[in-house]
Structures are given as C-alpha cells and as structure tokens.
C-alpha cells in the first residue's frame with residue numbers, strides 16, 4: 406500500500422535569491438540571508454554585490470567587484486532556475502543599483518523584497534551617499550521595502566525630490582514617512598522600529614494603495630545580538646511570502662521566527678561586539694540535530710533487537726514438536742483455544758489502530774487486518790477444532806470433535822494470553838497510534854517468519870509432509886496473502902517510526918519489543 410504518497414501533499418520549497426554583500430563573520434549580508442531562508446523553509450541562492458571585511462565590532466573595508474560580474478552572476482541564475490522570490494540587500498554604489506534594476510526589469514521575479522541597507526548596526530556606511538538617489542529608481546521594482554528608521558528618512562527624502570527628511574523620532578512619524586514612500590513607489594513598506602528608544606520593538610506594514618497599516622508589536626528583547634536582524638528579517642519575509650502568499654502572515658511569522666532567534670543569539674558567543682542572531686535555534690530545539698533513520702533501517706534494527714527472543718521461540722519444545730509432528734493433540738488444542746481467545750481481542754486492538762490511524766490508507770489496512778483476524782483465523786480454528794476434513798485434510802475422530810469444540814469455546818485465557826492482551830489493550834487505551842501500531846506488529850512478523858521457515862524445511866522436512874498431522878495449520882502460517890499483509894504492516898509502522906521524534910520512536914521500539922516477548926511466552930505456554 407503506498408499510503409503516504411497519496412495523502413500527504415509535498416511542500417514546494419521556495420527558491421529564494423539574495424542579492425547582497427558578504428559578511429565574513431556570518432551574521433549579516435548573504436550569510437545571514439542564506440541561513441534565514443533555510444531556517445524558514447526555503448532554498449537559498451546568492452549573488453554577491455560586494456565583499457566586506459567586517460566582524461561583530463565593525464566594518465574594516467568594502468571591496469566592490471566589477472558590476473558586470475554581478476550581472477553575470479544574476480544571469481547565470483535566472484537563465485537556469487525559476488526564482489520564487491528575491492531579497493535585495495547591500496548594493497554598495499549606483500552602478501550596482503543599475504545592474505540590479507536592469508536585471509529585475511528583465512526577469513519579472515514574482516516577489517521582490519528590498520532591504521535598503523545604508524549603514525551597518527555598527528554605524529559604518531554600506532552605500533555610497535551619492536547612490537541614495539539612485540535607489541529611487543529601484544524602489545518601484547520592489548513589492549516590499551524594509552527600511553529602519555534612518556533608511557526610511559533617506560527614502561522619504563528621495564521620493565520627495567531630494568528634500569532632506571529628518572529621521573522619525575516617534576512611531577507615528579515613522580508610519581507617516583512609510584506612507585509617503587509607499588504612495589510614491591506603489592510598494593508596501595515595512596517600517597522597522599528596532600532603533601526606536603523604549604521598551605517596544607514595533608514594526609508596521611504600510612500599503613498606501615489600500616490605505617492599510619498593520620502594526621506588529623512586541624517587547625524589545627534585551628540582547629546585544631542584533632547584528633544582521635534587518636538582513637535576516639527581509640530574507641525570511643521574502644521566503645515566507647513565496648510560501649504563504651500573504652504579506653501580513655509572512656511578516657508575522659518572520660517576526661516570530663526572528664524574535665526566537667534573537668533570544669538565543671548571545672548563547673552562540675560569537676564576537677565581542679553586536680553578535681549575530683541564532684538563525685536555527687528554534688529548529689535545533691524542535692527538530693533536533695540528528696538524522697532520522699530510514700524505514701528499512703528501523704525494520705532491521707527492531708528485528709535484530711529481538712533476535713534473542715526469536716531464537717528462544719525457535720528452541721521451544723512446542724515449536725520443535727509442532728514442526729516434527731510429535732506434538733500431542735492436547736497441547737495443540739490448548740494452543741488453538743488460547744489463540745482463538747487472543748485473536749478476538751487482537752481484532753479489537755487492530756480496530757483501535759484503525760480508529761487512531763492518521764490517514765485513510767492506515768485506517769483501511771488495520772480495519773482489514775481486524776476483519777481478517779476475526780473471520781479468517783477464527784473460522785479456521787473452529788473448523789480445526791470441529792475436525793472439518795475439507796478444511797484440514799485430516800479427519801478427526803467424532804468424539805474428539807466435541808471435546809475440541811468444547812475446549813475452544815470454554816477455555817479461559819491463561820496467564821500468557823492475559824498478559825499479552827493486557828499489554829496490547831493498555832497500549833491501545835493510551836491512544837498513541839504509532840506506539841500501538843508498533844505493538845501489534847510482532848504478531849504479524851514473527852508468525853510469517855516462522856511460517857516461511859517451517860515451509861522452507863528449516864525445522865526439518867517433516868513440516869513439509871502432506872501427511873503431517875497439523876499440515877493445514879502449517880499451511881496457514883505460510884499463506885502468501887498473510888506475508889503480503891505483513892510486509893504492508895512493517896512498511897506502515899516503520900514509516901511512522903521514521904517520521905517520529907526520537908522519543909516517540911523509542912516508545913515504539915519498546916512496545917514492539919514487549920510484544921515480541923509476549924509472543925515467546927505465548928508459544929511457550931502450551932508445554933509449560
């Protein structure tokens with residue numbers, strides 16, 4: 406059953422390009438952008454506008470490679486790759502701005518977020534003063550512009566025909582400037598209040614065309630790790646907008662992610678100045694750092710982990726005698742009686758797995774198994790115990806029939822059956838689908854394995870003899886349909902385990918192991 410594929414939509418990973426400068430200390434610029442894009446679920450690419458020599462304390466130098474080489478980088482990407490969103494950061498000078506503006510006009514990327522980087526957190530300039538006006542031509546190509554308060558004032562001046570505008574000192578003033586920039590460019594403006602004095606760090610998404618202002622508020626986080634917050638926020642918004650298609654939702658989620666990353670920045674202990682935010686802190690704590698095993702590896706590990714239990718089952722006098730046909734009728738019938746009792750409740754447990762299964766394929770599989778367990782197995786037992794010659798190939802004496810039937814219907818569950826069922830029913834009652842599915846698996850797997858090896862003569866040739874007293878019983882063990890269902894069950898359970906957290910996977914393994922030990926006790930009971 407290829408359950409998962411049909412029911413789980415595969416998420417399209419946004420392909421996001423950062424056009425920005427390099428920060429070798431890794432906290433801002435393209436380095437921050439690539440981390441941010443990845444952290445919120447995108448595939449990051451970068452075209453480098455400039456190299457800086459900087460660290461958390463400041464910028465020591467800026468090298469701007471020939472603008473043609475930036476054009477070559479951009480063309481190499483767009484000639485080959487569909488770009489879902491672009492984030493533009495440090496542009497260094499007017500020539501670079503022209504190259505980027507020309508490329509944007511030619512490529513019609515669906516989402517353009519422009520972070521008009523002018524001055525680093527440290528106070529060092531990252532854009533030539535004479536390039537500030539050139540920015541004016543780039544602004545209408547953006548869907549969203551994300552200036553801090555200083556940059557916002559410069560942009561407000563630029564769109565007001567180069568009349569200087571003083572940086573906003575109040576949040577209301579900042580919003581008014583953002584409205585002016587939005588009205589002049591058609592772009593949305595995210596005015597950022599990170600540089601405002603006071604205990605709040607508000608942002609406002611302003612769209613003059615729809616007269617909309619959406620404010621985002623949040624307490625200022627007490628930290629020195631604010632290097633690259635602007636870069637990180639803008640790349641996260643670009644990525645999330647490509648995924649969500651809703652600016653307010655994209656900014657809201659980007660802000661939540663940035664705030665989480667800000668809180669963990671100092672713990673990175675990077676540099677003595679303004680350190681970087683910890684871009685992956687949330688992922689590390691929620692998703693873990695270890696790789697997840699593949700379903701097939703889990704199957705091998707769990708099966709290998711019960712090797713001692715399986716060897717002990719193989720060595721049981723009951724199994725040996727069953728294989729060579731020397732098993733007395735009485736313990737065999739006692740076993741059948743316990744198996745019938747077991748299967749009735751096992752069917753209930755399988756039905757519970759069906760009820761808890763997260764998708765229709767799982768539901769159907771376990772419901773089918775519950776049905777099979779009830780109808781198929783019980784019918785066979787009853788026929789065995791009533792000596793139906795057609796079903797068994799071996800006619801039983803009539804007196805035995807009555808005894809057999811009486812046995813199966815009158816027997817009480819013995820200690821092994823009770824313990825096994827209590828384990829399964831309790832696991833079902835706890836309501837964790839994955840753990841329950843792991844708990845019911847050994848009953849499939851151990852039986853099929855045993856059946857296949859009995860049929861292959863691993864326990865002696867007598868098991869293959871059509872005259873064997875329990876021939877038809879042995880046949881049901883080696884039923885190919887049961888083998889197919891078992892492979893499906895293994896696949897279903899190990900896929901669930903591969904997707905589970907390490908803790909949940911361990912709970913699944915423990916439930917699997919416990920059931921395997923109950924199988925051993927169950928097989929041992931008739932001759933105990």
Ligand SMILES: Nc1ncnc2c1ncn2[C@@H]1O[C@H](COP(=O)(O)OP(=O)(O)OP(=O)(O)O)[C@@H](O)[C@H]1O
Pocket residue numbers: 524525526552553554597598599600606607608624625626627628631632633634635636638660663664667
């Ligand atoms: N200490 C803080 N606590 C909470 N949020 C903050 C803090 N500092 C910055 N932010 C947030 O980080 C984002 C970037 O804001 P900021 O105004 O600092 O932009 P920027 O100046 O471009 O960035 P940078 O400070 O990296 O140069 C905004 O969403 C802002 O609200």
Ligand SMILES: Cc1ncc(COP(=O)(O)O)c(N)n1
Pocket residue numbers: 425426427428433434435457494495522524525526531631632633634635636637
């Ligand atoms: C290469 C580069 N680009 C941008 C910034 C600004 O970073 P931020 O304003 O996010 O601190 C920076 N310091 N270095």
